[in-house]
Each structure stands twice: as structure tokens, then as C-alpha cells.
Amino acid sequence: MTVRVRFAPSPTGYLHIGAARSALFNWLYARKTGGKFLLRIEDTDLQRSTEESTRSIIEGLEWLGLDYDEELVFQSDHAPQHREAAYRLVEEGKAYRDFTPKEQRDDKDVKQDVAERARTQVDQRNNPFRNLPKEESDARAAAGEPFAIRLKVPPEGQTRFDDIVYGTQERSHAEIEDLVLLRSDGHPLYNLSVVIDDISMGITHVIRGQDHLTNTHKQVLLYEALGAPVPRFAHLPLILAPNKGKLSKRKHGEVVSLTTYRDRGFVPAAFRNFLALLGWSPPEGKEVLSKEELVEYFSLEGINRANAIFNFHENDPRRWTDDKALWMNAEYIRTMPLEELLPMVKTELRANKLWREEYDDDDSEWFRKTVDLIRERYFTLKDFSTQGRAYFSDDFDFDDAAVQKNLRKDPRLRELLNGLADKLETVEPFTAETSEAALRAFADEAGVKAGLLINGARTMLTGQAVGPSMFEIFDVLGRERSVQRLRSGIPW
RNA sequence: GGCGCAUUGGUGUAGUCGGCUAACACGCUGCCCUCUCAAGGCAGAGACCACGGGUUCGAGUCCCGUAUGCGCUACCA
Numbered sequence A: 001m002t003v004r005v006r007f008a009p010s011p012t013g014y015l016h017i018g019a020a021r022s023a024l025f026n027w028l029y030a031r032k033t034g035g036k037f038l039l040r041i042e043d044t045d046l047q048r049s050t051e052e053s054t055r056s057i058i059e060g061l062e063w064l065g066l067d068y069d070e071e072l073v074f075q076s077d078h079a080p081q082h083r084e085a086a087y088r089l090v091e092e093g094k095a096y097r098d099f100t101p102k103e104q105r106d107d108k109d110v111k112q113d114v115a116e117r118a119r120t121q122v123d124q125r126n127n128p129f130r131n132l133p134k135e136e137s138d139a140r141a142a143a144g145e146p147f148a149i150r151l152k153v154p155p156e157g158q159t160r161f162d163d164i165v166y167g168t169q170e171r172s173h174a175e176i177e178d179l180v181l182l183r184s185d186g187h188p189l190y191n192l193s194v195v196i197d198d199i200s201m202g203i204t205h206v207i208r209g210q211d212h213l214t215n216t217h218k219q220v221l222l223y224e225a226l227g228a229p230v231p232r233f234a235h236l237p238l239i240l241a242p243n244k245g246k247l248s249k250r251k252h253g254e255v256v257s258l259t260t261y262r263d264r265g266f267v268p269a270a271f272r273n274f275l276a277l278l279g280w281s282p283p284e285g286k287e288v289l290s291k292e293e294l295v296e297y298f299s300l301e302g303i304n305r306a307n308a309i310f311n312f313h314e315n316d317p318r319r320w321t322d323d324k325a326l327w328m329n330a331e332y333i334r335t336m337p338l339e340e341l342l343p344m345v346k347t348e349l350r351a352n353k354l355w356r357e358e359y360d361d362d363d364s365e366w367f368r369k370t371v372d373l374i375r376e377r378y379f380t381l382k383d384f385s386t387q388g389r390a391y392f393s394d395d396f397d398f399d400d401a402a403v404q405k406n407l408r409k410d411p412r413l414r415e416l417l418n419g420l421a422d423k424l425e426t427v428e429p430f431t432a433e434t435s436e437a438a439l440r441a442f443a444d445e446a447g448v449k450a451g452l453l454i455n456g457a458r459t460m461l462t463g464q465a466v467g468p469s470m471f472e473i474f475d476v477l478g479r480e481r482s483v484q485r486l487r488s489g490i491p492w
Numbered sequence B: 001g002g003c004g005c006a007u008u009g010g011u012g013u014a015g016u017c018g019g020c021u022a023a024c025a026c027g028c029u030g031c032c033c034u035c036u037c038a039a040g041g042c043a044g045a046g047a048c049c050a051c052g053g054g055u056u057c058g059a060g061u062c063c064c065g066u067a068u069g070c071g072c073u074a075c076c077a
Helices: A017-033 A051-064 A075-091 A110-120 A134-142 A190-200 A215-225 A249-256 A258-263 A268-276 A291-297 A323-335 A338-351 A364-377 A400-408 A413-426 A432-446 A450-462 A470-487
Strands: A004-007 A036-041 A095-098 A148-151 A158-163 A167-172 A180-182 A205-209 A232-236
Touching (some): A004 A205, A017 A036, A017 A232, A017 A291, A051 A268, A095 A134, A148 A215, A167 A215, A338 A364
Parallel strands (some): A004 A036, A205 A232
Antiparallel strands (some): A148 A180, A158 A167
């Protein structure tokens, strides 16, 4: 039996990182087992579903490198089949028409309302229409009286399934209400739609968030009523906010949206790697894993049961997302093959009008060397166009603290740096080694420490107090620009 | 309220059949390297394994209870 799994998001907004991780785990399992990874858009809530959201989900998956097999499925296309299935269950006596008028529910306090109602309601099986004679039910329906369709859950017994992550799950039927399958307006509801679609798509393993763990019993009941084989289930621990609450866009903003990571300079492989480590751990303990390695090591049995906290600091721009995610991204930026990084840097520079076509041909060697030089201390791709701006443009800003610390603190510096510029003009050839020799010699002649000139020069050439070795910067910037910047009056 | 699930340092996790002086990664501190910042190397702080009982020669690991958190309990998904 070939494995068939699916990712089934509802297109009601951006792609949440928790959903992205579900997608990743499904994808990993499919690739690991040689199975199929399918994508189904659960757009049954037509008011809230948007095409834009669908597009962003597909883009997000693409960005993460999760390719799906077969045709994209839209759940709304199957509404007729869902309805038909519900009617069939009524015919077979496994479901019944409920003519109770629809209750108006305030959308705001549903949670509270639901809990409140559940508290007072004792018998789940007291619906007067549950055992209405078939003739009467048919007659009322034929007369046009509106009705919802509910599953007839047996009053006795229990359902049971073996979750691959959470183990054996049992739930007494008494705890399960006669769930509504079809609304009185004919709209099929979530539990029905999911089950029918999973059956028709031939899903063998349902891998999804733990928030569906208790729903699963209802779905098992439905599989049984429909006479279909029950798939295997694997529920994933949830990803929580630092206060252990739900991670939501409304409360936590853009950190929860996958696109944020793309837009803020994450390397897809790095974020994928980070996401994989949330709730799952590789057997060997090695954490930096390529796509191929993730596939190789992945197993559903390795998934943890406790919810994970996604740690970020809302008021700290430097640590705007999880520390480990940031570290992972930096790790990828400095260690990944340069050839793979270059196009990403190109995209970043282009978006900020720092890209020059020469970097692709005449100056490609220079571009490689420069990126390789500066990548070591960057955390995101964004850093190439911000902190790295001085390498790609003469129009860059000076950091106030750097100017203060490396230039203004010594009044001789302005003159010294001009002198250094003169000296560098005569150096032949102009390399890291020769410029270093020249600078040190110049420092000796002037009777100052080399460090004074080095740090001053770094700030003159890059606007910053930190960065790569000064002599590597001379080399990369070249004699002309180095000299010109040393003489620049801008920071003074 | 009912039912379910979870609970190992700040965070992510490892801890097979009970022997742990509790391991790894991120973060944090210090030192080395050094022209700065990183990276790298080294060292270190930080967990009475939620709490209380029990079983056992011995429990993070098994059992019971409590607490806390999360989830479900909708004609939402």
C-alpha cells in the first residue's frame, strides 16, 4: 500500500507557521516512504476563504521546497458529494433529519457560549427528531421544512484508534454529540467534508495538529458509518506563544506568518530545518540537516507529545523571532554553498536597487568574493542590503556610535587618514597583504597604534564599527574607492 | 462543568526493557584568538526531571492523586 498524505489548510489568511510545519511533516513522511503528498484547499467557509490566501499558501509551500503531487483539490468542488453522502446516511438510518430551528449564535463569544451550553446539557441523545419515524421525517422534508442532518451516534460503547504519536485513544460514545453533518441550508460541515474527501483522495495517513485529536473520534464514527477503512492518524503537538497561549496573528502579529520569514530574509532551507525541529528530533542528535537528510531521518515515531513554545521577543527588533531560528538562518548563510547563496543575495540587492548587471559577468568574481567575505556575520539576507550596503554602493550611512568611537575620539585621525590615503595610492599591487604592510608602516612612521588607523579606516570605508578584517575590505573595495572614502569629509 | 492530551534548565529537545554523578542544540557568562564585530576553540552558570503519595534495593523512567497549561465540547474550520 503506498502512503498517501495530505495537507489541508483553509484559505482564510496567511499561512501560519504551525500549518507550515504540518505541511512539512506530511511532506517528509511522503518523501520518506515514497508516497504521495497531496494538497487540498478547505474552502468550505466561503465567506472567509479568499483566492489570495490560497495563492499565498501555495507560494509558501513552494518557498519551503514542499512540492505536492497530483492535482490541487478544492473542497468546495465536492460539496455535492458531501451532501449526497449525508442523504445516503439518512436513507440508511445512520443519520437523521433534525427539524429544530437553527439557533442564532453570536460569533464573538462562541467559545464561552459553547462551554456554557455544554455545562447545562446533560443528555446528548435527547433530540426529539432522533427517532422520528421515517415516513414522518420524509413527509416533513418533502413539505419543504428546513432541517439539518445529524449523525446518529450510538448511545453505548466507545470509539478507539491508535494514534502514531499519542498512542491508543478511547472515547465513550456518551461523550460525543450527534454531530451535525449538513446545515439546514444544505452546507456540509467540516467533519463530514474532511472524511469524505480523505476517503475519495485515498488518504492512508492523516497527519495534523493535536487540536483535532478529540475530533478524530467523530471522524472515526463517520468512516465506520460510511463503510470506509479508517486511515492511520498522527497528531502533532501544537506550537504555542511564549506565554503558552495560542499563537495567533491577531495577538502576535507577523511572527506567525510564514511569508514574514521570506520577506525578512530567511533562507528557505534554514527555516525548514528550524520548523522540522519543533516537535521532532533527529535520532543522531545532529540538528543542521539538509532536505535530503531530513527525509532520511524523519519518522513519525520521533515526534514529541508536548506542545512546543515558539520563543520570540516582541519588543526586541534584534530577536524578533525565535533565537534558534535566527541562529539557524545565520548558520545557513555562512556555511551553505556560495553558489546557492549568490542568487538569494542578488534578489535582495535587486529589491534595494543595489544590484549591478556586471556582477553577473565581468565582476562576478568580485561579487563572489565580497559576498563570501561579509556573509559570516549576517543573520538574514536583509543584512546584505543594510549592513552590507557600503560594499555595493557609495551611498551609505555612517553609524553615529561608530563615528564617535572610531573617528572623533582622536583629533589627529582626520589628518592621519588622509595621509594613509596618500600612502595607499602608491602601493603596488593593491592587495590585502600590501595594504596591511603599508598601513602598519604608516602607523609606525606616525607613531600611532595600527589599531587606531584600522578602526578609523573601517568606519570611513563602511560607516560601521564592526565588520570583516580591514585589509580584506581594502582588497574588496579596491584602491580607488578606498582612497576616496578615506578622504571623504562626510562623517566629520 | 464534562472529556481528552501534556508537564525534563530561559527555549527546542534526548533520555530504549527503572541503575543519572540527567545529555545535546539555541541563548547566557568568562577566557583564548584578534584591527572591531562575528565565526571558531576552551571553560562555566543554569533542572532537587510540575507537586504529593505509592511500588522497588533503586524512579525522570512504572502506578495513583493534585496542580497547571493546552485542546475538544458550534447548523466554525
